[in-house]
Amino acid sequence: MADVADIAGLHDVELAALATAGQRAAFGELVRRHGSAVRALLRRMGADPALADDIAQDACLAGFERIAEFRGEGTFQAWLKRIATRLYLKRVKRTLAQSLVQEAAEVGSDVAHGFVDARLDLDEALKGLPEAERVCVSLCYGAGFSHVEAAELLNTPLGTVKSHVKRGLDRLRAKLAGGPGETGRQVNG
């Protein structure tokens, strides 16, 4: 059994192999490395911090159960993010379905109406997006789903997803126009 010092130096794929063999410490190290990214993505998708942590925890536990399915083809983080986003979408299915339909029916874009602040970071910029746009953009650019996959996940026509993504990107571009913003900062759990 690998000890803690050994585990810290291992690659994600090696840790996943150890976790497949039942080493919980190896999976704990994977969570230590990627848990924050998953929690951040869920918050960016619109979950409040408590819900985001709750779902991230469920996603990690589900990830451990299904760790044998991770074959190292993509990154472990992307794999875990996909599990987490699916769980989040299940939780907000009802309210999200409404906003997807309502917001898709809205005509035009109020990009110009948005404020432009060079200091705004991605989190702040995302908060200013309508729920459907925020979720669609996060799915495609945060969790790595294609438009088709996002449409299947959301049980929504592909055109609707593309439209939400496009409008979301337009708004984000306007809001983030001033610079890269503050990323990599520390967030209180």
Add this chain to the structure above:
Amino acid sequence: MADPEFEKRLSRMFGEAPAFADADVFARGIEDRLARSWTLRRLMIGAAGIGGGVIAAAQMVGGHFAKAASGFSTASAEAVQRGGQAIGQLRFLSDLPIGGEVMWVGIGLAVLAVVLMAARAIEEF
């Protein structure tokens, strides 16, 4: 209009997750929950094994186990007797250049090896 540069930048920004101050606490929480669920699973498997054993024992007793066992023991006694006779016919054992003590030591070592293997298996599982 598609803006590949902005899309790349956005993906990069999504990839740059902020460091959570309680990341270690979060990970330890997951490890604890995994440990708890593993303990619970082991207890459940153990309980299921004991339950299954009790049911099997009850079935064997209720299903005239004693009668069947006596049949088995008669058959096995005959088999052992036949085996003994066959071994008795094997003259090569007495022709081996070893004494009876050496043979008994060999048998003892074999038993010891089996016990060690069993102990190792128990330790592993």
